[in-house]
Amino acid sequence: MSKNKRTAIEPTRMENYAEWYQQVIKAADLAETSEVRGCMVIKPWGYAIWENIQRVLDGMFRETGHRNAYFPVFIPKSYFEKEAEHVEGFAKECAVVTHSKLEDDGKGGLKAAGELTEPYIIRPTSETIIGASFARWVNSYRDLPLLINQWANIVRWEMRTRLFLRTTEFLWQEGHTVHESYEEAMEETQRMLTVYARFAEDYLAIPVIKGEKTEGEKFPGAVNTYCIEAMMQDKKALQSGTSHFLGQNFAKASNIRFQNRNGEVEYAWTTSWGVSTRLIGALIMAHSDDNGLVLPPRIAPAHVALIPIYKNEEERDQILAFTHRIQDLLKNTMFDDIKVYCELDDRDLTSSERNWYWIKKGIPLRVEIGPRDVEQNSVMIARRDLEPRDKQSVQFDALPGYVLKALADLQSNIYTKALEFRNGNMIKIDDQSEFYRYFTPQNKNQPEIHGGFARSHWCGDVSCEERIKDDLKVTVRCIPFDAVEEKGSCICCGKTSVRRVIFAKSY
C-alpha cells in the first residue's frame, strides 16, 4: 500500500461498491476482461479457487452417487426448439455457429464459408443434448436412477457483463438425472440443493437462504426451480446455485421413456442443477474488505505466506534456513482434509510490499521471519480477517497447532460476520410505504445503497411481482423453505397471502 492511500483498494466499498469489486479482482490478480465481447480470462489465482471449488463439489457429487461424463458443446437448432419455454428463455442470447471454415474474401482477408445445413448453438445449458443421450441409455426402470454430472464451459450472449458474476462464457457444472417417479426426482432436486447450501456455508463461509423461485424467475422449461440466495456486502442478493425439478417436460421433448416395474412404458422424470464461476464473484463480495480479497481457508489456493526478512547475506542464509524448516514443519499439516499449503515469498521487495501483496490476494495467514525471530525460535503471524498490523509471536514448535486453529477461527469468523451482516439487514415489512422507503436509496451519490432483504407478504400474483420490479428493481428472490404459514396482506395489492417471501435487489 502506498503511503498516501488510506486502504489498499480504492475506492472503498462505501465509496463505490461496483468499482471496489473490480479493483479487488485486479489487486488479487484473479481475472481480467478479454478483447472477446463479455468473455473473461481467469488468471492462475482465480482459477486455483475454481479448481478447489471443483474438487470439493466433485467429491460431494460422488458421495451422492453421481458420475461425470462429457457431452457435445454444440446443440443442433432443432434440439433446442423441442421444449418451447426452454428455447424462449435462451434464444435471445446464444452464440450461433453457421459455418465450418474460413476462406479468402478476395480482399486479403478471410470470410466465413461452408455454411451448415443446420446451425448449431453453443450450449447455454445442456438439457436437450444430454437428453438425446439419455433417451438411448434409458430403457427400463433397472437403468434408473441415472445420475450424471458434467463440468463444462457455457455461453450465454449477455449484454451487460461483469467479471465472474455475468460473463458471455463461464465455467460450471451441470447435473442431469433421470428417475422413475415424481417423488424420486423431487427428492434428488432437494438433495442437490442441500449439497449446494452445505458447500456454500461450510466451504465458502457464505450463509444462504434455501427456497423456491417464483413462476417468473424459474428456469425455462422447469416445473419448479429451487435456489440458494446469499446477501452481498451491498445488501443485494446473489443467486448462488439452482436445482430444477423438470417433471416430464424434458423427457417428453427428448423422448426419454422406460419400462416401469409394471411392464408399462412411460416418460421418465428428470432434474438438473448447477453452480458456476459466479460463486467466485459471491466469494469476493461476501468477505472481501477495503484492503482486498478475503478467502475462506477451506477454499483458498494457499494458506500461509512465508515472508523472510533480512538485511545482508549472512542474515539471509540463516533466515532462509529457518524459513525452510517452517515449510517442512507445516508440509504435512492437514486442515480438515486439506494440506496446508505455504507460499514462500523471497522476492526482492520490502516486507511491507510483500505483506500487502498477500493481503490483497486474501491469503489467510502471513508469517514474517526476521533476525530476532530466528534468535527466539519464533515467528510473527498475522491473520487476514484481523487488522493488518495485528501480529502474534508464535514459537516454532507451536506453529502447526497455531496455524490450524487460526485457519479454523478465520473460517468461522468470516461466516459469522456474513451471517450477522445478513441478519442485521433483513427485516419483516408489512407496510407498503415502509417497503418503498426501505428499497429507495437515501443518498443520490450511492444509488445502490438501500435496506437489504425484506420478508414481506406477497399474494402470488405475477402482476404484483412485476410492479415491484418496475418501481424498485426489487424481485422475489425466493419463497424460503423456512417460511411459516401465517396470514397477511400482499405488500403490493393488499390481497390475502399465506406466507412471507424474500424481496431484494439482486445481481
Add this chain to the structure above:
Amino acid sequence: MSKNKRTAIEPTRMENYAEWYQQVIKAADLAETSEVRGCMVIKPWGYAIWENIQRVLDGMFRETGHRNAYFPVFIPKSYFEKEAEHVEGFAKECAVVTHSKLEDDGKGGLKAAGELTEPYIIRPTSETIIGASFARWVNSYRDLPLLINQWANIVRWEMRTRLFLRTTEFLWQEGHTVHESYEEAMEETQRMLTVYARFAEDYLAIPVIKGEKTEGEKFPGAVNTYCIEAMMQDKKALQSGTSHFLGQNFAKASNIRFQNRNGEVEYAWTTSWGVSTRLIGALIMAHSDDNGLVLPPRIAPAHVALIPIYKNEEERDQILAFTHRIQDLLKNTMFDDIKVYCELDDRDLTSSERNWYWIKKGIPLRVEIGPRDVEQNSVMIARRDLEPRDKQSVQFDALPGYVLKALADLQSNIYTKALEFRNGNMIKIDDQSEFYRYFTPQNKNQPEIHGGFARSHWCGDVSCEERIKDDLKVTVRCIPFDAVEEKGSCICCGKTSVRRVIFAKSY
C-alpha cells in the same frame, strides 16, 4: 460372452481392425457418437479414464512449475489472421460463430439473427487468444518464464471422424509458455516432450519414440515440432503428444515483448504443447484384445471387480459379509500413490455374465467370492492380461500384497508386450523395392495389414516425402532423437542422407 461367440469382441483384430476398435469402445461403454456431426459423448467409464490422465499430467505440470488458467473459447477472426502459417493450417476446418441470437423465421421455426461485426472462431488451439493476454502480462524479464497450462475443449471441423482418435470436438490440455531466450524456450519444449514420454510409458504403458517432425508435418506456425509416436496393434503409428518450439513467430504476431536484462525491449520466445482425449484411443489400440479393453492399472478408473456368487439367501448374507470385509481390507491399500478402488458387482446376473462384463471393461483384477471360498477364507483372482479362465486362489490375509503385485505385474507386462510388438515390427530398410513391399498389404481383404515401422534413410527433401505418401500413404513420423549419424541413400531418390527416420502409416 454368449456361447456361440469365440471372443467377446467380434470381429477380432485380425478380422477387421477398424470395426474391432469401435466394438471395444462399445463393449467397454467408453463413448458414443452423437447426432452432432463428428462430436462424441464421453460416457462415465471413458471420462473417468480422462480424469485420471488429467490428474497425473496436472501433477507433472505443477512439478515443472506450470499453473492453470482459463482463456476464452472464442477467437476473433482478426487474431486468427495474425500468424500466416497458423491461419493457413486451421482455416479449412473451424467452427465459425456469426450470430448472437435466434429469432422467429416466420415459418414456425427459428433462424440465426444478430449478426456479429466480426465472426468468432471456436478455438482450434489457443496460441493467438492466449498471446493477447501474455502481451499484457509480460513487461520485463522478471515476469519470465511465464508457464501456463489450460484444460479445455477444442473444435476442429474434421471430415472423417473416429471416436477419440479424430473428433470435431475433443478435450485437451495446452501448455503455453514465454521465455527470455531461445535456449530457455527450447529447453522447455524438450522438457515437456520428456514429460509426455514419461507419462505415456510409465502410466499408459505405451512405449514411444521421441523425435522431431519434418517441415511438412509440423504445427502451423511453429519453428520446430517434437512428438512422441506410438505403434498401435495394426502397426500404424499414432502421434500421442506434441511440443512446439514457436521461436518468436507468435510473440511477433501477438506483440509479446519484454525489457531484457540489458534494458532493451525485445520479442519473447514461446512454446506450446498438448495432449488430448486421443490418448484414450491410443490406450485402447495399444493394449486391448479380442475380449475387450485392457487398462493399465495406473490409469484405470477401478482396479478390482468383486463378484460375490451365491445360490440362496443364507449364502448371500455370509458371502456379502465376507465381500465387505475384502472391500474394507483393500480400501486403504495404495498402489504407488493411487488408492486401490474396488467395484462391488452384486447384480442379479450369472457370475459368467458379470465376469465378462468386467473383462470387456478392462478392469485389471476380478475377484470371485463363492461359498467354498468363504469356508476356506480365500478368494479366486483373475488378471485381465491373462486367459479369462486362469484364476488363482488367494488367502484373505495375503490379498493386499497379492493385489499390489498383480497390478504391478499387469502394468509392466502390457508395457513389455507393447514394446516387443513394436520392436518386432520395426526394421531397417535400405532397398526401395523392399520398402514398397513392406508397406503393401499382402492380403486384399486386409488392406490395412502391412509391415510396421521402417527405419530408412531420407534426404530431407519434401518432394520425396510427398511421393512416398502418394504411393503408399506412408509418411515420415519423426526424425528420432536417438538416430545415429550414418551415411546412406534416400529410400526414394537415392541422394545422400545422414540419418534414418521413422516411416509409417498413421492415424
